[in-house]
Amino acid sequence: AQRVTQPEKLLSVFKGAPVELKCNYSYSGSPELFWYVQYSRQRLQLLLRHISRESIKGFTADLNKGETSFHLKKPFAQEEDSAMYYCALSGVQGAQKLVFGQGTRLTINP
Amino acid sequence: NAGVTQTPKFQVLKTGQSMTLQCAQDMNHEYMSWYRQDPGMGLRLIHYSVGAGITDQGEVPNGYNVSRSTTEDFPLRLLSAAPSQTSVYFCASSRRGIYEKLFFGSGTQLSVL
Numbered sequence: 001a002q003r004v005t006q007p008e009k010l011l012s013v014f015k016g017a018p019v020e021l022k023c024n025y026s027y028s029g030s031p032e033l034f035w036y037v038q039y040s041r042q043r044l045q046l047l048l049r050h051i052s053r054e055s056i057k058g059f060t061a062d063l064n065k066g067e068t069s070f071h072l073k074k075p076f077a078q079e080e081d082s083a084m085y086y087c088a089l090s091g092v093q094g095a096q097k098l099v100f101g102q103g104t105r106l107t108i109n110p
Numbered sequence: 111n112a113g114v115t116q117t118p119k120f121q122v123l124k125t126g127q128s129m130t131l132q133c134a135q136d137m138n139h140e141y142m143s144w145y146r147q148d149p150g151m152g153l154r155l156i157h158y159s160v161g162a163g164i165t166d167q168g169e170v171p172n173g174y175n176v177s178r179s180t181t182e183d184f185p186l187r188l189l190s191a192a193p194s195q196t197s198v199y200f201c202a203s204s205r206r207g208i209y210e211k212l213f214f215g216s217g218t219q220l221s222v223l
Contacts, residue, residue: 004152006152009150032208032209036212043213043214043215043216044153044200044202044212044214045213045214046211046212049209051209086152086153090208090209096141096143096158096160096166096207096208097155097158097168097169097208098143098155098208098212099155099169100145100152100153100154101152102150102151102152103152
């Protein structure tokens with residue numbers, strides 16, 4: 001079964017400090033992974049996709065198949081990064097189903 | 111463009127009542143989906159559709175029906191509401207599927223008493 005685990009419900013860091021939001025997945029094949037974000041009073045939106053190898057708003061995420069992880073990182077946190085972050089997995093090739101983690105609420109303190 | 115529009119924003123039902131949550135998108139997206147969000151559980155896929163006339167089940171389909179008669183609309187029907195269906199419901203769409211950017215609606219907060 002496909003599963004996504006975000007072990008931290010809450011994460012608080014100071015402005016300018018590095019940020020790492022953890023995401024571990026359970027899937028035996030080749031996964032496609034995503035990070036979605038919901039800012040206060042905004043809709044859930046895509047932050048980045050593993051398949052695009054992109055960096056959005058200074059965030060990056062590396063797929064580590066050995067550790068089955070897709071942690072989200074940013075070297076210097078900004079106050080506008082405060083939001084709810086969800087990691088999501090699509091496993092079975094061709095199946096149009098996303099499995100979401102429980103989410104991590106990130107708070108950046110001034 | 112309005113994007114993805116969900117109605118209503120809030121709804122209170124009594125156990126056993128039926129209702130339909132509406133979802134419409136004006137982006138000519140082929141893929142549409144419904145999620146429910148419960149505290150501590152993230153989003154769980156209820157049903158999805160890859161085009162008009164095509165629907166399939168997600169993780170938690172029981173108690174819900176969907177249909178896709180047009181590209182624009184993807185209503186979610188609760189035939190006989192139960193307290194376990196109290197949740198926040200999100201509709202999402204994308205051009206062709208989950209590997210493209212999903213656009214989410216603003217959500218419907220449903221309480222079943």
